[in-house]
Amino acid sequence: MASLPSKKPRKEKSSTKSPKKRDEKGNNKPQTLDEVRKLGNDLLSSRAHLNNLPDLLSFISPSPHSLEFAVEAMISLQSFFVPLLSEMKSTGDDQDPETVFKSWLKERFNEFMRSLVQEAVSSETDETLKEIVLEAFMDIIKLGKNGSFQYDFYRNLIKSIASCSLQIHSASPIDDLLNLLQSKIFKYADVRYFTYTSMEKIVKSIDTKETETKMPTSDSEEQLKFRNEIAIRNAYSVLSSLPPLDLGPEPNFEMWSENGISSKETKMSTKPSTSVITKKLKLKFTKAWLSFLKVPLPLDLYKEVLATLYQNVIPFMSNPAILCDFLTRSYDIGGVISVMALSGLFILMTQHGLEYPKFYEKLYALLTPSVFLAKHRAVFFQLLDSCLKSSYLPAYLAASFAKKLSRLALSVPPSGALIIIALTHNLLRRHPSINFLEAEEEKKDADSGEVNESIDDAKETDCKPRKHKKRPGIDPFNNDETDPVKSNAMRSSLWEIDSLRHHYSPAVSRFVASLENDLTIRRRIKQVPLAFYRTTPISLFSESDFPGWAFQSQPDENKIENGIEMINNAEEIDQTNVKRPRLES
Structure with missing residues (x-):
């Protein structure tokens, strides 16, 4: 510039x-x-x-x-x-x-x-x-100062941006200035570094006794709350306006001042390497966001932060695991807040080793009709499908989620029913141990005279069909139970999915029929070849495996006594009706 x-x-x-x-x-x-x-x-x-x-x-x-x-x-x-x-x-x-x-x-x-x-x-x-x-x-x-960044004056600018609405009561008084900063100033690494440093200190002063003492005594508690809320919103506007950090193998850090990241707070005799700059930027980024997430956020801003946290904050933190308290606390709130906290929490669990024992129990409780009307429902269902993908998921959990989703299909719009059919289909394919839930639905009445092939096929797999006797017309599944362990899903069936074949929406009925055909074809595959030979093998081992030995005999399937295979010589085998090549001694 x-x-x-x-x-x-x-x-x-x-x-x-x-x-x-x-x-x-x-x-x-x-x-x-x-x-x-x-x-x-x-x-x-x-x-x-x-x-x-x-x-x-x-x-x-x-x-x-x-x-x-x-x-x-x-x-x-x-x-x-x-x-x-x-x-x-x-x-x-x-x-x-x-x-x-x-x-x-x-x-x-x-x-x-x-x-x-x-x-x-x-x-x-x-x-x-x-x-x-x-x-x-x-x-x-x-x-100023021989090329060093004058942090004190710059901090006053950022502080004025964060608090300008305390004097100027307008909808967005800092948008124009932030657009200028974003397009011309925030691209420089040292500017971002000192912006994060300033925001950390500014946010810490919000909603503290020190801030209250600076306010006029005539201000009421509501006015103070309103002013702090405006300051929090402005702080978020500044943080969200900063461009993401360059985490590539060879980041290009352009500096605004001659000495780069150096001031009263950072004394550097030589210019730091790119790895050092990246480390310092991530550290300041982390401190600024942690300070911001500790203040009481307005509900709409809370939702916005959770919706973008997994994409705009977690990847650039020096240690993302330190967000576990904030995300688990948000996930425990319930409702839409829990839905929006799921993205960040799932990343911490899968990529950063976070252990959350009640995760699936909380996730199960989120499956309500209202979630199909939420603003960020698409992201939620993608994460739900990813969370249920693990092959280590217990059968009772897979069955509970499949049953809960199928029950919701009766009360959600057609778009929601399509999502449920796809999620249930994925559960049945990934977890064969719950295939008996769907197999029961294809069982025909005895009076129809049709053969129930699905049940016979299910018995030949590793699934274990139910052994209890259930009264006709009674579903033991407890839809009001929030604990998937106590839902009795393993004693139920997916009759709700079967009923969608008669759904008033043609798209839903056609979709459920096509996926049921796919599952039926997969169940009829009873075995797969374990090996392929261009010619029929005539011995257990080849002669090259045992030098000096010759394997001239082969088993006769018609002569087995007490599990011991009788071996004939080459002449006797040649007299049988089975035409097989001989081994020459």
């Missing part, structure tokens, strides 16, 4: 006028653009015109001044302060005139930086002026 041009004397005139105003001393303020330029030219030419600083600063603070006045004053002030940044540090006796001058000059510079921040976050600032102000502010951040 190019810095603003240096101030140069100009002779052209302008008819642009500002309303007549008087300063604190009663003097008339500049009324034309030429007069503002003259103030800047005089300030740059001699110290004798230092009193022009307050006049120029007055045109930068949020006010109804024209764009030309503000830009002209800002160019003059930036051109004046930038060369003096390294000289503003006051040293020596407080009574020394030079020291007093530097202190005064530093106060005016701080006032200039505060004016830039106020102009940047103000909702009354023109969008073009806001972009120019941001460029001037970030250029000073880069040029």
